[in-house]
Amino acid sequence: MIRYSLRCRNDHGFDSWFKGADAFAALQAAGQIACPVCGSTEVRKDLMAPAVRPARKAHGAGLREGDGRPDLTAPASELEEKLAALRRQIEENSEYVGMNFAAEARRMHAGEAPGRAIHGEARPDEARALIEEGLPVTPLPFLPARKVN
Incomplete structure (x- = not known):
């Protein structure tokens, strides 16, 4: 296996x-091969630096304090920072209804439940049905907290 740093024609790196x-x-x-940001298939290899393991006592950006290992919980890019901010905003301003999302959205739409901001999980066929029924729903670009490693 080999990892390449790539760049699309719109100068997005991945x-x-x-x-x-x-x-x-x-x-x-x-x-x-498509850019994950814009979808462009005009992709080329970018300059790559060799992967060199830092010294055990080295500390720097993106490293955990004390052991020098990468901090995988910290956003690695501006896009990840924006997704994390979006997630915080949604979680702070809406109610998580879990796998009951489709049923609860239908109840709210029918006036059987109080209207409020909700987020949760739905199978692809349930989400498609909600959209076809005219309910104002949209998929979120992240997994629920319980499904994140």
């Missing part, structure tokens, strides 16, 4: 793993 250089070339030629 990383991806490939089985090897030939696999990357084949996927790139077929237009099957």
